Amino acid sequence: MIRYLIRRLYLYSITIILLLFLLFVISYQLPGSRYTILSGLNNITALQQTKLEALYQTDSNVFFEFIAFVGQRLNLEFGVSMISQNSITAELMQTIPASLELGLFAMFIALLFALPLGIISAISTNKTFKRSVIIVMLIGYSIPTFWFGILLSYNLGNTWNILPVAGRLNLLYNIETITGFLLIDSLLDQHYYKWDALLDVLNHMFLPTCTLAIYPFTIMLRITHSTFKEIMAENYIKAAYSRGLTSFQVIKNHAIQNAIAPILNNFSLLIGGFISYGIINEYIYGWPGFGQWLLNGIFQRDHTVILSGVLIISLTIITVSIVIDITTMLSNPVQRKKLYE
Numbered sequence: 001m002i003r004y005l006i007r008r009l010y011l012y013s014i015t016i017i018l019l020l021f022l023l024f025v026i027s028y029q030l031p032g033s034r035y036t037i038l039s040g041l042n043n044i045t046a047l048q049q050t051k052l053e054a055l056y057q058t059d060s061n062v063f064f065e066f067i068a069f070v071g072q073r074l075n076l077e078f079g080v081s082m083i084s085q086n087s088i089t090a091e092l093m094q095t096i097p098a099s100l101e102l103g104l105f106a107m108f109i110a111l112l113f114a115l116p117l118g119i120i121s122a123i124s125t126n127k128t129f130k131r132s133v134i135i136v137m138l139i140g141y142s143i144p145t146f147w148f149g150i151l152l153s154y155n156l157g158n159t160w161n162i163l164p165v166a167g168r169l170n171l172l173y174n175i176e177t178i179t180g181f182l183l184i185d186s187l188l189d190q191h192y193y194k195w196d197a198l199l200d201v202l203n204h205m206f207l208p209t210c211t212l213a214i215y216p217f218t219i220m221l222r223i224t225h226s227t228f229k230e231i232m233a234e235n236y237i238k239a240a241y242s243r244g245l246t247s248f249q250v251i252k253n254h255a256i257q258n259a260i261a262p263i264l265n266n267f268s269l270l271i272g273g274f275i276s277y278g279i280i281n282e283y284i285y286g287w288p289g290f291g292q293w294l295l296n297g298i299f300q301r302d303h304t305v306i307l308s309g310v311l312i313i314s315l316t317i318i319t320v321s322i323v324i325d326i327t328t329m330l331s332n333p334v335q336r337k338k339l340y341e
Helices: 002-029 034-039 046-056 062-074 088-123 127-142 145-159 182-188 194-231 235-242 247-285 290-299 303-331 333-338
Strands: none
Touching (some): 002 062, 046 062, 088 194, 088 247, 088 290, 145 194, 145 247, 194 247, 235 247, 290 303
8 A cells, every 4th residue: 555655646746847837937938137037126226136046046047946946846936927917826815715715616516406306316216217317318418617606696687686797705704814714714703793794795706606506517517427326337336235224225235435536536526617617707896816816816917927837727626636546546445456466
């Protein structure tokens, strides 16, 4: 088991190094001063240039410059934004919690409905219900997320004025930032309007959550449905039924344990698409998160923001994939057995 973990960590490290090398090569292709591309500083003085030369080893060969580039990124030193001249690390600390809150909440809602619905549709004998689930999956695959988000925003927000379509919280509420997650911060707040603020946070999250949850809901519904459909046809499931076990007991004690591994494996494949949809979703609803921050940087040709954003997204996808891979191995006895063969 230790050897497997070492191999995974080795693969993770090599992938990160290759990613950083690719970004380093791309940084050479960007227009502008080399020092501005690396640090984001504009109108660099002679003193600043001397410091940057020592920091990024630009007066040495390419190898040492790459090592310095990697060292700065591993220390979470991304420079400053070329447009705002604010620290990128500070901006990330402000935007990432908003994106995490929305993304985790949307994923929770998607799994909350997709997993039980997928299991029920797989074991159900009602053909009408099965066809309805298939129709839901086809609709979910067919609907462009950006179009659905614009549709909800226009009708429920602008036309009927039922729900807010931008921001995270009404300006009337002054909630102290503690964790960066407004759902938690509003509960920790000591003002008399904390429950009203919490309701307002949920109102602001409703439309972007519904829009963002469509993609993982559809994917996980299909995966859960197909996985349990195959498992329920296995001989050991039929043997469990023959022993007089109820459907609930069979699913709880036999089916779920064998379905975890394939569901987790497929779950890692949707992370990249989920992040992409999340970026578009934030821009549609004016959600002040990482996605909107990155898109604004792209529109403004803020090279330091773009390089930092690409690095963060790539690291997130790689890290989640590795964690899911290890979790799958630990949760699946068949996979663990292969480690000792």
